[in-house]
Amino acid sequence: MTIKHYRDQFIQELTPLYDAGEAESFFYLILEAKHQLRRVDLALQPDLFFSEAELETLSSILKQLKKEIPVQYILGTTHFYGLEFEVNSNVLIPRPETEELVDWIIQSSKFNPEVSGQNSKFKILDIGTGSGCIAISLAKNLHNAEVFALDVSDKALATAQENAELNQVTIQFIHQSILEIEDLGQQFDLIVSNPPYVRHLEKQEIKKNVLDNEPHLALFVNDNDALIFYQKIAQLAKKNLCPNGQLYFEINQYLGQETLDLLQEMGFKDTVLRKDIYGNDRMIQCTI
Known part of the structure; x- marks a missing residue:
């Protein structure tokens, strides 16, 4: 069967569950991962076929x-x-919105030697690292950074360690529940976190493929204490950020102002709330 013919059949079989564009994107992801073929390769060679x-x-x-x-x-x-x-099922699938958070940090003149002209070493802590996508991306792009990554899940940390090796960066991993820490034990120049922030009342907005497969430990918080991780991390940041150190968060789109108010009440300054590519309140930057 030609690849083009199978593609049409593949999309048709998935359209009851996904829209055609998403089904087509799945097909090309699979084509590249399994057969090292891109969309352009198929366009240039329309007679390519699959074996049995x-x-x-x-x-x-x-x-x-x-x-x-x-x-x-x-x-x-x-x-x-x-x-x-x-x-794998032990970690969340990294999202484009989180890429925006990483890019915000990398483009910061304070931490990017290409912008600031400074090349001094500094320390970063990623709290709730999951797959390690934030910590590893920062380590890969900010060569003067010493990067630490913390998570409560030992299985998530095992995946993050594999990803650090895959991407040839050194990360110091910490197995700990952030809610049980009273002091981080050292000073950091930057703390970043994409903690659990989806309230149970928002479950109906979550797609079934996410709800049934991705780890709830990394997704959900109680409705009546939705900012528990932000408050705890901010408390630790007050103790363990260097003077003028920066704190970055990915946040619940419905709690942008509440999260901003919390940080301002705790004494953080230069607070900035930024929207993601979809126009939702999604990330915050502030300074100690």
Whole structure:
């Protein structure tokens, strides 16, 4: 069967669950991951075909997609900020909004020697690292940074360690519950976190493939204490950020002003609330 013909069949079988554009994007992700072929390759060689063995593999993947298992978990890999990351059910799949947070930090004149002209060493802590996408992307792009990454899940940290090795960066990993720490034990120039922030009342907005497959430990907080991680991390930042150190958060889009108010009440200055590419309140930067 030609690849183009199978592509049309693949999209048709998935459209009851996904829109055609998303189904097509899955197909090309699989094509590149499994066959090292890109969309342009298929356009230039329309007569390319799949062998019987390749069709069996694709059929297996299609069955998993019909069960609404995320394509990234099926392939075991995804891309984030131009890097490749292994992913599995122990970690969240990195999102484009988080790439924006990483880019904000990297483009900061304070930490990017290409902008600031300074090349002094500094320390970064990523709290709730999951797959390690934030910590590893920062280590890869800010060569004067010593990067630490903390998570409560030992399985998540094992995945993050594999990703650090995959991307050839050194990260110092810490296995700890942030809610149980009273002091981080050292000073940092920058603390960043994408903590759990989805309230249970927002579950109906979460797609089934996310709700049924991604780790709830990394997603949800109690409705009546939705800012618990932000408050705790901010308290630690007050103790463990260097003078003029910076704190960055990814946040719940519905709690932007509340999160900003919390940080301002705790004495943080130069607070900035920024929207993501979809126009939602999504990230905050502030200074100690």
